[in-house]
Every structure is written in C-alpha cells, then in structure tokens.
Amino acid sequence: MKHGKKRIAKIVDELVTYFFSIGATDIDINLKEEKEYYQISVKCNYSCKDQGKIDKLIKYLKCAKQEEMEEYFWELAGDSDVDTELTLVGMMTDEAEISCNDNTIEVNLIRYKI
C-alpha cells in the first residue's frame, strides 16, 4: 500500500479538525505503531451543546472498513474544515471505540497493516 503512514496522519488530521469544530481546547493524541496495527487514541474536552454533532461522530466512526472506498478517497481525509470526512475515517479503520460523557470524548481506533 502506498502512503501508508500519510494515511494515518490524515486520519489524525480529520479527527483533530472535527474536535476543534465542537469546541475542544484540550486534545491528547496518542499514536502507536505496533507490529500488526496502528492505534490512534484521542481524548479531548468539548463545549458544543449540539448533541447531533456527537451522534454524528459516533455514527460515522462506526462505519465498516471498506478498502475500495479508502483507496479512491483517502486523500480527502482532513482536507476540509467546512465539512467532515469522518465516514471516510470509519472506512479506513478496522476497529473503533468511542466513549463520551458530558465533558469528554475518547476515541480509540485500530487500523491493521494488512
């Protein structure tokens, strides 16, 4: 696969852009490369009172992995700050776990290398 690491950077870019859009001011990013997978963990606060935006985040990241969509569209991830490409992030990752309460969101994504 070409641009493997750039794709990881794009996923992080998209997540950070989205978290900024919901008013995050304190974002922790942890990016780990293991033998078989990459793990992306992001934890942040948020100030947005629009529950719809949080619901969208959950819905989009829960999208199933789709290699054929990724191969064509991955360059779009993190490319725009007026709209979200979180569905694409969902399609580029194998596992996603999203936890949230009134003040904090925590996202853990796994992307296998093969």
Place this chain on the structure above:
Amino acid sequence: MAAYRKNKIQENIITNNMKYLILGGYALSLIIFGLLTDTPEKILKGLYNILTEPDTLITDYIGVGGIGASFINSGLLTLIFLFILYKLKLNINGVSIASLFLIAGFGLFGKNLLNVWFIILGVYLYAKTQKNKFSKYIYIALFGTAMGPMVTEILFSTTLSKAISIPLGAIVGISIGFILPPLSTYLLRVHQGFNLYNIGFTAGMIGTVFVSIFKSYGFLPSPRFIWTSGNNKLLSVYLFLMFFSMILLGYYLNNRSFNKVKDITTYPGRLVADFVILEGFAPTLINMGINGFIATIYILLVKGDLNGPTIGGIFTVVGFGAFGKHPKNILPIFLGVFIGSLTKIWNINDPAILLAALFGTALAPIAGEFGWHYGVIAAFIHSSVVLNVGVLHGGLNLYNNGFAAGIVAAILVPIIEAFRKDDF
C-alpha cells in the same frame, strides 16, 4: 460514560444479494425494453454500428444503432459490471450504485461492449504492479471508462492504417487506465470533493495532455454530433415506470414508510456521502426515484429531447442519488442553468445546455454545503465553462461536465470559504 463499538458490514434485513438482484433487475429492464422496441435484425445491425464507430462527444447511440441496440448495449454492460462486482465479493453501497448507473447511462452514448475493456485492463495492471487487489481499484476502473472514446477514436481512425491504429488504440487505452488511480486520488484535493464527478475532472486533465500530444503529430479527433429527437413519449413512459418502481420498492423495503428519506436531504452531499451506508438501501432507493422524476420532468418542461445523452444524464442523477445528490442540492443547479439561459446567448433546450443542467448536478455539494444561492451561482458559471473546455480534450472525455465542474469547484470553493462567517 456511554461507549460505542464499530458496526459489522451488513445492514439490517436487506441483504447484499437482494441489492444485487434489484440492481440486476433494473439492468435487465434495459435489455427487455430494447428487445421490445426493435426487431432482432435491427438490433444486431445497430449493435454492430455502435461497436464499430467512434464515440466522440456527442454520439447518441439511439442515432447510431436505434433504441433497441442502444438499450441492450447499456443493459448488457451494466449486467457485466454488476457480475464483476459480485465476483469480487463487494458490498453494494452508494458508490457501487452510482458507478453502475453511470455505466448504464453512458451505455447510451459513448461506452460500449468494446471500448471500456482497455481502460479496465490498465487499472488491473496498475493494481498488479502495486501488488494490490484489483477490487481496491474497481470503482476507479468503472468510472474511468469515461475515456473509452479515446480508444475507439484511434481504433477506427481513417487517417491511420489498421496495423498502427489497433495496437496504438489498445496501448493508449491501457496507459490511461494505468495512470488513472494515482491521478484520480490526488486530484480530489483540487476541488475538495465538491465535484462529484472527480474522475471526469481527472479524465479531462488526462485527455487534455493526450490530445495535445496527438495534435503535435497531426492527429486531430473528428468532432461528431449525433442527437436524436421525437422519442419523448416512449422513453418517458419507460423512465417514469422505472423511477416509480424505485419509490414503490424503496417504500416497501423501508417497512412501508418514507422514514429517513428526509434525513438524506440533511447531508451536503460532498464526497464521501454514501447514503446507503449512512441511511440504508431502502430510503436511498426512494431518493433515487425522486431524483429521476425531477431530472426527467425538467427535460420535458424545457421542451428538451429524451435520447441517449439526456437519459445518460438522468441516470447519472439517479445513480448519484445514492452518493451525494438529493432534491435539495440538485434543484439549485437546475435553477442556475435556467437563469443562465435567460441572460446568455443560448437556449435552455440546446443539447449542450440540457446536458449542462443534468450533469452540472456534479456541483450539488456546493448548494448542499454553502446554501442554495451558491448552488445557483455555481451552475450559472458551470453552464458557460462547460461549453468552453470540450475542445481541450477533443470531446474524448465523456465526462466533459465533470471536467468543467472540477474547474468551477476549484475556483469557487476557496472564495466562498474565504468569506464564510461561521469560521471556528
């Protein structure tokens, strides 16, 4: 703290096989309609003509081979590609539906059972050289068949001997397919996904380069204009039946309701807006049917002709009803082209302007994201740009509107964004 985990790929009760069957049914309906409208002799002769003539824009296959042959060409192509998706074990989602309806639509004016395979082979070879699965590039291959006329233009050239034109046509087609995947992915960034026909933009760029080289050696693509009229009654009956069946079937599969159809209109439609994944297959089918009615009624209202090219445009609006287009973001595009016709030198039902309205809906995400007024402006500009860019690729890129829409989006979106008030 609430926690959520990832979905499995399957979606509720509508299985993937059922989606294949439904899409196969629509492809089959094209073939049946073709068989009902012409005699077998006429169909065979028509198919021969379609396969052995150049397909430069605008070549209406109804004019080349008759209604029967052109619909059978379209139906067979769609069935073959549907079968390929099935063999590759792909899930039917919005992009699959969009690409298949694009094949069906252009099967009536430019893509045929001969000229698409060289591009597909080129993409296949690219996948193999990258040591990747072909399935990863299948949608690029399907959309990429827009460059089919480049192959036939050389294959059936009257200025080259067959000993040169046949291998040259094949090599050019394969080369285009080979370079398409990296280019199409890269060029997405130019318009940031606000042009739904990204491959059209890519093919326009490739076509411009190839045709420039051709011209340097004295080889000029021959312009064509084959446009039929007088079949509105027959063709509109078929189209309305098809779109009505989509709404009915979608309603039935959606537990006899129109739930979630309205939710589809809340998406801006910018790439990647896959309505099948986001809202489900059944509401998407209803949205496709509604889009089909709007596009067909528009053509009839402006007293345009229903023929290969316009039905191609209508099928594209229908197909992308699963991948970015809905009534709320396409109507401003039709309005923009209509307003253009009031002030510019052409008529609203001129062939190129009918196509500009239908295919201009590639810019629907601009209306969806920034508001209907920007959609109107985008369409107003698009209807002029599209008349001016065809010469660059000599009409050899079937998605000429996609090329123009890419240019319009690349120019317009940064300007709109620069003056947006709701920045964060």
